[in-house]
Amino acid sequence: MSPYVRALRDAVGDQLILLPAAVVLPRDEEDRLLLVRHADTGLWGLVGGAVEPGESPAMAARRECEEETGLQIELGPIVAAVGGERFEVTYGNGDRVAYVATVFEARVVCGDLRPDGVEVDAAEWFTVPRLGTATLNPFCVNLLSDLGILPDRSSAGT
Numbered sequence: 001m002s003p004y005v006r007a008l009r010d011a012v013g014d015q016l017i018l019l020p021a022a023v024v025l026p027r028d029e030e031d032r033l034l035l036v037r038h039a040d041t042g043l044w045g046l047v048g049g050a051v052e053p054g055e056s057p058a059m060a061a062r063r064e065c066e067e068e069t070g071l072q073i074e075l076g077p078i079v080a081a082v083g084g085e086r087f088e089v090t091y092g093n094g095d096r097v098a099y100v101a102t103v104f105e106a107r108v109v110c111g112d113l114r115p116d117g118v119e120v121d122a123a124e125w126f127t128v129p130r131l132g133t134a135t136l137n138p139f140c141v142n143l144l145s146d147l148g149i150l151p152d153r154s155s156a157g158t
Contacts, residue, residue, distance in 0.1 A: 002050065002052055004052060004053050005017075005019070005050065009095060014093070014094040014095045014096060015096065016088070016096040016097070016098055017096070017097055017098070018097075018098045018100065019050045019051075019097050019098070019099055019100070020050065020051040020057065020099075020100055020101075020102075021048060021049060021050050021051060021057075021060070021099040021100065021101040021102070022048050022049070022051055022057040022058070022060040022061035022064060022101065022102050022103075022104065023046050023047070023048035023061070023101045023102070023103045023104070023143065024046070024047040024048055024061045024064065024065045024073060024075075024103075024104050024106045025046070025047075025079065025103065025104065025105050025106060026047060026065065026069075026071065026073055026106045026107065026108055027105070027106070027107065028107075028108065028125055030125075030127075032125035032126055032127050033125070033126050033128075033131065033149070034047060034069065034071075034108075034113075034123060034124070034125055034126075035047075035123070035124060035126050035134070035136075035140070036068050036069065036115060036119075036120040036122065036123045037115075037120065037121055037122040037123070037124075038119065038120060038121075038137065039117075039118065039119060039120060039121040040091075040092055040119075041092070041137065042135070043135055043136060043137040043140075044126075044134050044135060044136050044137065044140065045136065045137040045139060045140045046139070046140050046143065046144075047064060047065050047068055047069060048060075048061065048064050048065075048101065049064040049067075049068075050099075057102035057104075058075055058104070061073075061075060061102075061104050061106070062075065065106065066111070067116055067119075068115065068116055068119060068120045068123070069111075069113055069114070069115065069116075069120070069123045070111050070112050070113060070114040070115075070116075071108045071110070071111040071112075071113060072108070072109050072110050072111045073106040073107065073108055073109060074106065074107050074109050075104045075105070075106050076104060076105030076106055076107065077104070077105055078102055078103065078104055079103050079104065079105055079147065080101075080102075080103040080143070080146065080147060081100070081101070081102050081103070082099075082100070082101050082103065082142075082143060082146065083098065083099065083100035083101065084098075085098075086138075086142045087099045087100070087101065087139055087142060087143075089138075089139060099139070101143075103143065103147075128149065131144065131149070131150055132150065136150075
């Protein structure tokens with residue numbers, strides 16, 4: 001948890017806080033999407049996180065990608081800006097966050113794929129069909145569904 005969010009939590013406890021965020025959709029030459037598995041939940045999710053004071057969403061997107069995956073990226077266009085109830089998260093400790101996220105396409109320019117081992121315990125490239133059977137966190141499901149990337153999960157029984 002960043003010092004900024006820690007200070008907010010010290011003031012408001014686990015009450016809902018609104019946080020700006022950046023999400024990255026890195027794709028490889030085979031058009032696979034990079035996802036990360038969150039160590040605390042075991043669920044697959046998107047690369048990204050909170051925008052820190054003094055950062056732009058683009059700066060946060062690049063920082064989060066490098067921190068979580070070891071990869072440096074070139075950002076492409078903004079493909080969405082999302083928020084609202086479907087992008088609220090309640091963490092295991094009870095902390096509640098409502099994210100308003102800027103979503104970027106991206107491509108890897110250098111680095112070796114390696115999860116950070118703290119927040120993220122795995123990072124893998126997913127084909128669209130594999131996304132349909134992966135154990136995704138709700139934020140990821142909602143965003144990929146909104147973008148028309150996630151296949152219909154009803155046929156997969158999830």
